[in-house]
Amino acid sequence: MPHRVFIGLGANLDQPSLQLETALAALARLPSTELVQSSAFYVSFPLGPQDQPDYLNAVCELRTALAPQSLLRALQAIELQQGRVKKRHWGERVIDLDILLYDDLQLQTDKLQIPHPQLHLRDFVLIPLAQIAPTLQIPGLGSLKSLIATLQQSYLKPL
Numbered sequence: 001m002p003h004r005v006f007i008g009l010g011a012n013l014d015q016p017s018l019q020l021e022t023a024l025a026a027l028a029r030l031p032s033t034e035l036v037q038s039s040a041f042y043v044s045f046p047l048g049p050q051d052q053p054d055y056l057n058a059v060c061e062l063r064t065a066l067a068p069q070s071l072l073r074a075l076q077a078i079e080l081q082q083g084r085v086k087k088r089h090w091g092e093r094v095i096d097l098d099i100l101l102y103d104d105l106q107l108q109t110d111k112l113q114i115p116h117p118q119l120h121l122r123d124f125v126l127i128p129l130a131q132i133a134p135t136l137q138i139p140g141l142g143s144l145k146s147l148i149a150t151l152q153q154s155y156l157k158p159l
């Protein structure tokens with residue numbers, strides 16, 4: 001049975017819009033996986049060290065038969081393929097792919113937490129998510145709409 005999964009994409013190095021496009025194309029080619037839809041690309045201020053470029057963020061929806069751990073490995077392979085190297089904690093990156101939601105699964109392991117633990121705090125996740133799935137319920141956290149209502153202020157702008 002296919003699973004409904006949402007992936008967060010972020011990039012702030014080496015032509016971010018090209019990196020997001022490349023990652024979306026790679027996601028669409030994953031085995032037993034269909035890329036259902038993707039949000040607009042949004043420019044966002046960096047969370048973390050401020051001496052790094054602005055980010056480009058997006059969210060996409062997949063339908064996949066891959067199990068969470070297999071999907072995580074597949075995302076890490078795409079990141080490596082696009083040349084991601086860790087420079088510093090919360091620092092700049094060529095591409096970042098996060099599993100945000102996997103059906104209504106709640107999972108807490110060392111390597112993988114679903115829903116993504118920071119999801120409810122990040123405008124660059126919540127707003128693209130609401131663009132493609134406005135009525136979503138987030139397991140353990142309530143409606144997406146209610147989470148957006150608690151955001152302090154958002155400077156996100158569509159590309």
Ligand code: ROI
Nearest residue numbers: 010044045046047048055090091
């Ligand atoms: N900041 C923004 N704006 N967008 C991101 O995708 C992003 N990703 C990260 C950190 C470094 C926390 N900051 C970010 O991993």
